[in-house]
Amino acid sequence: MKVTKFGGSSLATGAQFERVIDILNQDEGRQVVVTSAPGKAKEFPIKVTDLLIRYANETINDEDATETVLALKERYQTIADHFNLDQEVFQTIPDQLDQLANHHYRSYSYLRAAFAAHGEYLNAQLLALILQAKGEKAVFVDPKQLHMETDATTATLNEEATYRDLGAFEIKDDTRYIFPGFFGYNDRGEMVTFSRGGSDITGAILARGLMAEVYENFTDVSAIYAVNPRLVSHPAAIKNMSYSEMRELSYAGFAVFHDEAIIPAIQAQVPINVKNTNDPTAPGTWIGPAEQNKPERRVTGIAASDNFCALYLHRYLLNKEIGFTMRILKILDRHGVPYEHMPSGIDDLTIIFNKKSLNKEQIEQIQTDIERELSPDTMAWHDDFAIIMVVGQGMINRVGAFTEIVTPLKDAGISLQMVNQGASEISIMLGVESKDVDNAVKAIYHNIF
Numbered sequence: 202m203k204v205t206k207f208g209g210s211s212l213a214t215g216a217q218f219e220r221v222i223d224i225l226n227q228d229e230g231r232q233v234v235v236t237s238a239p240g241k242a243k244e245f246p247i248k249v250t251d252l253l254i255r256y257a258n259e260t261i262n263d264e265d266a267t268e269t270v271l272a273l274k275e276r277y278q279t280i281a282d283h284f285n286l287d288q289e290v291f292q293t294i295p296d297q298l299d300q301l302a303n304h305h306y307r308s309y310s311y312l313r314a315a316f317a318a319h320g321e322y323l324n325a326q327l328l329a330l331i332l333q334a335k336g337e338k339a340v341f342v343d344p345k346q347l348h349m350e351t352d353a354t355t356a357t358l359n360e361e362a363t364y365r366d367l368g369a370f371e372i373k374d375d376t377r378y379i380f381p382g383f384f385g386y387n388d389r390g391e392m393v394t395f396s397r398g399g400s401d402i403t404g405a406i407l408a409r410g411l412m413a414e415v416y417e418n419f420t421d422v423s424a425i426y427a428v429n430p431r432l433v434s435h436p437a438a439i440k441n442m443s444y445s446e447m448r449e450l451s452y453a454g455f456a457v458f459h460d461e462a463i464i465p466a467i468q469a470q471v472p473i474n475v476k477n478t479n480d481p482t483a484p485g486t487w488i489g490p491a492e493q494n495k496p497e498r499r500v501t502g503i504a505a506s507d508n509f510c511a512l513y514l515h516r517y518l519l520n521k522e523i524g525f526t527m528r529i530l531k532i533l534d535r536h537g538v539p540y541e542h543m544p545s546g547i548d549d550l551t552i553i554f555n556k557k558s559l560n561k562e563q564i565e566q567i568q569t570d571i572e573r574e575l576s577p578d579t580m581a582w583h584d585d586f587a588i589i590m591v592v593g594q595g596m597i598n599r600v601g602a603f604t605e606i607v608t609p610l611k612d613a614g615i616s617l618q619m620v621n622q623g624a625s626e627i628s629i630m631l632g633v634e635s636k637d638v639d640n641a642v643k644a645i646y647h648n649i650f
């Protein structure tokens with residue numbers, strides 16, 4: 202049995218749904234299907250999830266949501282019309298959109314989560330209705346088996362309860378099960394979402410919990426490329442790579458696959474195959490254990506993200522001072538702020554944060570506390586910090602790899618803010634100013650590939 206996830210671009214229009222149904226019919230093993238919400242298409246420049254977030258905000262602010270609701274209904278209606286779905290059968294979808302605003306929610310966070318989750322919730326129902334209308338045995342599954350913990354904004358999976366329930370989920374040979382991606386339920390029966398792009402995570406959890414032979418992830422590119430195809434035209438395709446390589450690359454900006462979705466696949470050793478809905482015969486990219494996925498080249502991929510900010514600290518004899526780092530961690534803990542990386546030198550230390558993890562007020566408070574409690578000689582806040590991650594199982598011995606990466610930056614006149622060749626032997630992390638990041642990635646890519 203395979204778990205097959207389709208991204209928003211694969212389910213954006215009726216024509217895309219038709220491709221998806223063809224793909225399902227080509228392989229009886231594709232029994233567990235995960236849907237995203239309808240994504241962007243030429244005629245629809247806004248993702249359904251973003252429309253739902255707008256609808257949620259309008260509801261919270263008591264604003265007129267008529268236009269947004271109409272736009273949402275139109276997205277699902279055009280898909281239903283493509284298949285001449287009986288209007289009476291379809292009607293449950295627009296009805297649920299109307300009802301969303303009438304429910305009671307414990308807080309605005311739960312309201313936002315429930316609204317956002319409905320993109321996939323309704324799309325999975327619609328796909329099941331279309332398949333049923335075609336005479337196929339397809340059932341929509343409300344993902345009650347996905348148990349979520351804590352509040353709506355920092356939801357995590359309750360692994361024990363989830364994998365226990367998935368272990369008991371019965372799969373009949375002749376049936377296709379259509380699960381919505383992106384959300385689960387907490388103990389109180391409230392919908393709670395993963396972070397954006399989280400339908401990939403649902404697919405991976407189902408692949409692990411239902412012991413799939415493969416986790417297929419259908420998107421709109423024929424492979425994962427060595428560099429973002431929006432940056433370099435016709436980049437080298439990655440035929441296969443290890444779980445660890447994918448995790449580092451997706452963490453650092455390869456938006457094609459969610460970085461947290463690797464973990465359940467690793468835990469159950471389920472291979473992942475990223476494929477293209479619009480080019481389904483292309484082999485795509487395989488991701489699996491390192492032993493079976495030997496690298497073709499020293500460098501597998503180069504990812505970048507400017508989603509970071511950094512605090513630079515300098516103090517002479519920092520290396521000799523016991524407890525300096527511990528006091529920094531205590532300050533961060535006090536303000537509830539996680540950090541991403543903390544590379545250090547003999548007298549310097551850089552703390553790198555994800556921009557989404559802290560607000561302006563926290564930034565100011567952290568700096569005030571560090572100034573007061575640690576008296577650094579220099580302290581500088583970098584708001585425009587980007588990270589480049591050069592990743593490759595083949596770099597493990599690294600002889601020559603560093604020169605290959607850094608020389609093109611020097612030649613392009615790009616100043617390196619930070620280099621971290623830390624514990625992970627398969628990656629080298631570089632910090633540059635955001636304005637330089639695209640040119641830096643292109644320069645490294647063209648020097649290596």
Ligand SMILES: Nc1ncnc2c1ncn2[C@@H]1O[C@H](COP(=O)(O)OP(=O)(O)O)[C@@H](O)[C@H]1O
Binds near residue numbers: 237419
């Ligand atoms: N290295 C990469 N290889 C392939 N695609 C990438 C890469 N980095 C970023 N992308 C982008 O990821 C997109 C696919 O991810 P996403 O938009 O989330 O798809 P889906 O809607 O199928 O979930 C591609 O269209 C591409 O622009």
Ligand SMILES: N[C@@H](CC(=O)OP(=O)(O)O)C(=O)O
Binds near residue numbers: 209320
């Ligand atoms: N629809 C959600 C979840 C998701 O995974 O979408 P996609 O598969 O289109 O990236 C989002 O937009 O974040």
